Amino acid sequence: IILALSLTACGPRLVYHHLDWLIPWYVSDYISLDSDQKNMLEKRLVTLLEWHCGTQLPAYAVTLRGLGRDLAHSADPVDAATLQAYNTKIMELWKALLRQIGPDITAILATASDDQIRELFDNLARQNQKFIKKYVDLPPDELTRNRQKRMIKRLKYWISDLTPEQRQAVSDWNLQLTPIAEQWLQNREAIQAEARRLLGLRDDNPEFRSGMQGLIMHPENMRSDAYQRKIDINTGITLKLLVQLNQMLTEDQRSHLLDRIESLAADFDTLSCDPGTLPQPEFK
Numbered sequence: 001i002i003l004a005l006s007l008t009a010c011g012p013r014l015v016y017h018h019l020d021w022l023i024p025w026y027v028s029d030y031i032s033l034d035s036d037q038k039n040m041l042e043k044r045l046v047t048l049l050e051w052h053c054g055t056q057l058p059a060y061a062v063t064l065r066g067l068g069r070d071l072a073h074s075a076d077p078v079d080a081a082t083l084q085a086y087n088t089k090i091m092e093l094w095k096a097l098l099r100q101i102g103p104d105i106t107a108i109l110a111t112a113s114d115d116q117i118r119e120l121f122d123n124l125a126r127q128n129q130k131f132i133k134k135y136v137d138l139p140p141d142e143l144t145r146n147r148q149k150r151m152i153k154r155l156k157y158w159i160s161d162l163t164p165e166q167r168q169a170v171s172d173w174n175l176q177l178t179p180i181a182e183q184w185l186q187n188r189e190a191i192q193a194e195a196r197r198l199l200g201l202r203d204d205n206p207e208f209r210s211g212m213q214g215l216i217m218h219p220e221n222m223r224s225d226a227y228q229r230k231i232d233i234n235t236g237i238t239l240k241l242l243v244q245l246n247q248m249l250t251e252d253q254r255s256h257l258l259d260r261i262e263s264l265a266a267d268f269d270t271l272s273c274d275p276g277t278l279p280q281p282e283f284k
Contacts, residue, residue, distance in 0.1 A: 012264070016053075016271050020045050031120040037108055044104040051100060053273040056093055061268035063089050068261040074254060077247050080239040087239075095217070102213040109212065110202050117199050124192055128185065135181040143181070148174040155245070158260050159253040166248050173241040177234050183227040191215065191222050 015022060024041055027033065033041065067086050070078045112120070135143065151170055155162060162170070194215055201208040214221070223231070249257065 012267050012271060019049060030123045031112070031116050033108075033116075037111055040108055040111075041104075044107075048100060048104065050273070052097065053271055056096065057268045057272040059093055060090075061265040061272070063093075064261050064265040064268070068258050068265070071246060071254070071261070072258060074247075074249065078243065080236070080243050083239050083242055084235075087235075098217045102216040105216055106209050106212045109199060110208065112199070112202070117196075121192065121196060128189065131181075131185060131188075136185060140179075143179070144174060147177070158257050159245070159249060160256045163248070163250070166245055169241060169244050169248065173237060176237050178230045180227065180230045180234065183224075183230060187223055187227055191219055194222065 020042070023045060024033075024038065027041065063086060070082055070086075138146070148170060151174070152162060152167065155166075155170070159166075195212070198208050198211045198215065201211075220228075
């Protein structure tokens with residue numbers, strides 16, 4: 001569900017095969033790597049992408065097709081527990097990716113200079129300010145309207161134009177949500193503060209490697225109990241909305257949704273690769 005609501009009209013085929021240069025380009029927005037670090041990143045990306053296309057993309061395709069089958073029959077609608085199960089499967093795949101990249105990120109950060117660390121956290125601070133401007137500082141009514149517009153835009157991609165009844169359901173959902181932008185920001189800043197502390201130990205300190213990998217792989221451990229409760233409440237409310245919308249789909253909307261899901265699964269099929277047939281990089 002997270003995947004379905006997050007992806008835009010730009011399909012994965014347009015970007016996946018270019019991740020080997022898109023990721024370094026994205027990284028450069030936060031930290032300027034020297035030539036040795038760039039070389040290290042590029043080599044590790046080769047291995048990561050081979051693992052991902054060979055093991056993870058097929059799993060995404062299977063999960064999506066399972067979801068499509070469960071959504072196909074209006075006479076037997078899915079419930080919140082079923083959607084939560086798919087959400088859990090997607091999150092398990094996400095966790096697998098974090099486990100895979102944790103050691104690589106840690107290894108590269110271990111080589112960072114003090115100037116690079118300052119640059120990194122200066123850029124993160126600017127990103128935080130952009131988030132505050134867009135999601136915190138606006139008047140509550142405007143924040144609420146913007147959130148509803150974003151949800152309608154995402155849903156429109158998946159089910160086409162919403163009926164008045166469906167729009168009302170989204171409006172009701174929007175008003176039930178507990179605002180968490182400020183807590184999200186506080187949590188992000190807490191994670192960044194812990195990362196800064198760990199990076200201060202990066203010179204041959206075992207605590208740095210274990211701590212940084214743990215932070216990358218389990219950032220949810222930094223959440224307060226109150227923040228986690230709000231996330232759980234909002235997740236439950238959103239799952240109820242999706243169950244309700246599924247029951248309200250017209251035949252054309254359901255056909256549109258199933259076509260979108262199958263198209264995405266087919267993209268993953270096309271992008272998948274057999275890791276046994278791929279050349280392995282030689283690390284020096």
